[in-house]
Amino acid sequence: MGEIQETLVEDLQGNLPIELDLKLTGYQTATTVGGKIYLIEKSDDESNLTACVKILDKSNGQWGDATVLGTKPAICKGHSAVLVNNDRILVLKKDSTPDDCTWFLEVDTPFIREQKKILDTEVVAWSKGVNGDGPKPIVISGPSGVGKGTLITKLMTEFPSMFGFSVSHTTRAPRNKEKNGIHYHFTERMAMEKDIRDGKFLESASVHGNLYGTSVEAVDVVSDAGKRCILDIDVQGARLVRANSLEAIFIFICPPSFEELEQRLRARGTETEEQVQKRLRNARAELGEGKSSGLFDHILVNDDLEKCYESLKELLGLKQSTEGIPYKPSLEDCHLNGSHSISKTDQKVLIRCGTMELGKASKKLFMIDASSLKGGAPGRTRGLNMYAIDPSNGLNGSNR
Numbered sequence: 001m002g003e004i005q006e007t008l009v010e011d012l013q014g015n016l017p018i019e020l021d022l023k024l025t026g027y028q029t030a031t032t033v034g035g036k037i038y039l040i041e042k043s044d045d046e047s048n049l050t051a052c053v054k055i056l057d058k059s060n061g062q063w064g065d066a067t068v069l070g071t072k073p074a075i076c077k078g079h080s081a082v083l084v085n086n087d088r089i090l091v092l093k094k095d096s097t098p099d100d101c102t103w104f105l106e107v108d109t110p111f112i113r114e115q116k117k118i119l120d121t122e123v124v125a126w127s128k129g130v131n132g133d134g135p136k137p138i139v140i141s142g143p144s145g146v147g148k149g150t151l152i153t154k155l156m157t158e159f160p161s162m163f164g165f166s167v168s169h170t171t172r173a174p175r176n177k178e179k180n181g182i183h184y185h186f187t188e189r190m191a192m193e194k195d196i197r198d199g200k201f202l203e204s205a206s207v208h209g210n211l212y213g214t215s216v217e218a219v220d221v222v223s224d225a226g227k228r229c230i231l232d233i234d235v236q237g238a239r240l241v242r243a244n245s246l247e248a249i250f251i252f253i254c255p256p257s258f259e260e261l262e263q264r265l266r267a268r269g270t271e272t273e274e275q276v277q278k279r280l281r282n283a284r285a286e287l288g289e290g291k292s293s294g295l296f297d298h299i300l301v302n303d304d305l306e307k308c309y310e311s312l313k314e315l316l317g318l319k320q321s322t323e324g325i326p327y328k329p330s331l332e333d334c335h336l337n338g339s340h341s342i343s344k345t346d347q348k349v350l351i352r353c354g355t356m357e358l359g360k361a362s363k364k365l366f367m368i369d370a371s372s373l374k375g376g377a378p379g380r381t382r383g384l385n386m387y388a389i390d391p392s393n394g395l396n397g398s399n400r
């Protein structure tokens with residue numbers, strides 16, 4: 001396959017200090033990053049078409065084991081690979097649709113360096129590329145009983161096509177009317193702890209004696225539906241989201257008074273007296289941190305429900321005439337049909353795509369600008385600027 005040879009020439013040229021028997025086939029790419037070569041190929045198991053990663057240490061010629069985090073792309077018809085920003089490999093899938101053509105294998109991003117320290121092993125992570133920035137998720141925090149859920153329900157009822165709820169996992173027991181998969185993914189502690197170790201969670205925390213967490217999948221499901229994601233999480237979770245790569249708007253909801261908070265929590269009638277006491281104790285600490293830590297972009301007091309809801313809509317820019325307009329990701333018509341080849345200049349990747357078959361030769365050119373990537377593993381890589389270019393304009397053909 002032409003595209004793969006081209007990548008190999010670019011990445012392996014003159015870099016091998018020892019004789020290596022890579023035995024590359026048409027479905028493999030090898031990308032050199034520092035002292036290592038990352039081999040990406042279709043899984044050995046024919047029934048499983050996901051990408052498989054092998055890492056070769058050039059100094060000793062040894063294949064190393066790595067923990068592979070994130071959702072792997074399905075690779076069946078081949079791919080190209082090229083290093084971008086010196087910390088991640090851009091993988092372009094052959095014969096793929098615009099929303100599934102660009103993936104990243106992170107090899108030396110801040111997330112990977114952090115995970116290497118935690119897991120004390122070689123780590124790589126997959127992240128799907130998303131064209132454009134997408135709307136920022138909204139993190140809503142505040143003490144138990146303050147009215148977060150009530151406000152979120154109102155927002156989602158009024159703007160059903162605009163917002164989607166990130167369904168958290170929890171080890172707490174379901175309440176009377178709560179449904180698995182809708183209000184929470186109710187789960188066993190051991191299963192959830194394993195998934196956290198496997199990097200499936202954006203954040204997790206022990207809250208009021210139970211484990212709660214936002215899976216990468218919970219947020220991706222909402223963004224993939226073209227909606228803006230709302231996370232209802234505690235202050236510890238908000239701090240963790242702030243610290244990792246998910247760019248979001250952070251809103252803290254306060255009660256008008258501690259007495260009113262206690263009254264709402266009791267009136268809801270969902271907790272035992274012991275649990276109410278625990279939640280109120282935790283509320284004092286959360287209120288202190290929420291108001292003073294600088295963690296939150298906005299603080300709203302939920303005294304009168306309707307007034308607070310109006311303020312929430314205002315800060316989300318929903319008071320204008322945007323009602324009912326769903327968010328549409330700005331995907332260009334970037335179908336990578338047939339074979340393609342790639343080459344790179346600075347942070348721009350040029351993709352030549354199409355067939356040169358006699359009589360029906362056609363070529364399409366696409367450009368990916370990787371200079372302003374945002375986010376990344378354990379979530380999506382956003383800010384990808386992929387666009388079709390007119391060859392007559394040369395490499396600097398303008399975007400839109």
Ligand SMILES: Nc1ncnc2c1ncn2[C@@H]1O[C@H](COP(=O)(O)OP(=O)(O)OP(=O)(O)O)[C@@H](O)[C@H]1O
Nearest residue numbers: 143144145146147148149150264268302303304305
């Ligand atoms: N502004 C308000 N005035 C009076 N009652 C309110 C107000 N907002 C919400 N409530 C009521 O307070 C109770 C707690 O609200 P809600 O369940 O939304 O809180 P929450 O912050 O989501 O709690 P948790 O963190 O425990 O999930 C509910 O019975 C709700 O109807």
Ligand SMILES: Nc1nc2c(ncn2[C@@H]2O[C@H](COP(=O)(O)O)[C@@H](O)[C@H]2O)c(=O)[nH]1
Nearest residue numbers: 144168204205207212213214232233234237
């Ligand atoms: N850190 C996280 N906190 C979460 C998550 N989902 C919910 N929560 C918070 O837990 C408390 C209690 O919720 P309840 O449903 O048991 O009343 C509340 O403050 C939620 O905001 C999560 O995924 N991560």
